[in-house]
Amino acid sequence: MAAAAWHGRDRTPPVPEGPDDAQLQRLRTLYEALVPYFSAPEDPDPLYAHGGDWEKAFPEYEFDATGRIGRLVIRYPAYFTDGEAEARARIEHLLAAKAGRGREYHFAWDEEGNQLTVGVLAPLPTDIAVQRFVTAPGETVLGFTDPVEVQRTLPLTFGEGQRDVPPVVWRTGPRSTEPHLLALGQPGSGTSTLLRCIALQALQHGDVLVIDGGGTGEYACLIGRDGVLGVECGLTGALASLEWAAQETERRLIAANSARQAGHPPPKDTRRPLWILLDRPTAFAHVAAADGRRDPQSLLQVPLRHGRAAGVTVVVADQLDCVDALSEAVRQHTRARVVLGPATAEQVRAALGAPPHTTPVAHVPPGRGYARLGTGPVHRLQVPAAPDPYDDATSEAHRQAVTALLPPRTTPADGESIPDAAPERAKLSKPAPEAAQGMETAQGMEAVQGMETVQGGEPAQVSGNGGSTEAGAAEPAGRPVPVLEKPEPAEAGAAERS
């Protein structure tokens, strides 16, 4: 028994208490580096002095497996100006450099206790694909963040497995305090992917209108899908559809108001969420100015100002260096903000209205950035992958993830026929005069023909009109009617020129 006990004894070497020599050296270096910032010649008993006692200044510390600092609590004198952003930024920059570059640090300043806690953040997961998220109607998942910042988690599937991940959830609708969103980023940072991700979620309960100023055809997968009112890449189409959206917002408000005054609940056709997604609207401004036409952004005024009450949500994505070209209404009414891709702390602060509490990383994967909802905290954000399924570079798993969320095709794209829907379409393609009439009145729309003329006349336009006449004819006063254009002859000519 004695031999067996001796043989089976615990042979793991005892963990050394306290830091080893290398770790001690790191702590001392950090302490010395902080001396010029946390000391003053008038201080009779300085906490920080060259050759001083670092243990008093660093009451708690942890190291990771590689021997680098994993967590550190730093005490500082009360006279340090921790309320000034520049003073904090200097300390954060210094600590990030001295504690090891290439990692992302989180800084929590306790101004009351004169204490700064530095933590190292694990990279956010980049392997999450868009999927049917477990959310309530009116909730949209913008992406995923750190567990410390968000209490809630979402169960997500990863191939065969499941994982719980803390989401950044944006609430829209009548009770939302941030009813519209602005996403900014460098080219290629993933703002179009964010828009596609939002569209796929929005289509579950509402209708979507996409205006693509970039004109790269990244939303072609949405064309003709049930609930997609239009995907417009040309200026003519963008103007016509935004004009319709403004009128539809007004119609909803008037209808809801009349119902309220009559003591009825709001009519059903005012409650279905309508999403207006604009990718690079500033790109239209130049074309519009050159062509002597109005900037499509000017038509966003009504949906932005009154959209919340009318169930209309506007999402704008543009490049960081085009912020100045965004209209005042867009900047004022988009209180949910996202910044993706590489950006300086100053750019993030300007876009979100508050600085991030983390250091920028050297390598930023696409879809990585920060989000802030209204006056809430700044969250780190990783947008789920929702690539263009028609892009050859898209992996098969991601293509399947996106196509699984696409609603069925109900309207053929230009020059295409859908076998299953053909008889139905034949029946509906010539709407009964009364139906068309009723639609015009109900939707405050202009006439119905001529869309083909415009689309044909504007070759660059990737234009779909999912839902279009069929939806309108089948449900005259129900779902909003999509982009129906009646171009002025002059406009059609201009479109041809462009």
Ligand SMILES: Nc1ncnc2c1ncn2[C@@H]1O[C@H](COP(=O)(O)OP(=O)(O)OP(=O)(O)O)[C@@H](O)[C@H]1O
């Ligand atoms: N969240 C994400 N996860 C994984 N890959 C992403 C993510 N977001 C974007 N990407 C990839 O990065 C590339 C650029 O994305 P995207 O087109 O959305 O960027 P963008 O900001 O709209 O750029 P541009 O304005 O130039 O079109 C694409 O290949 C896309 O698949």
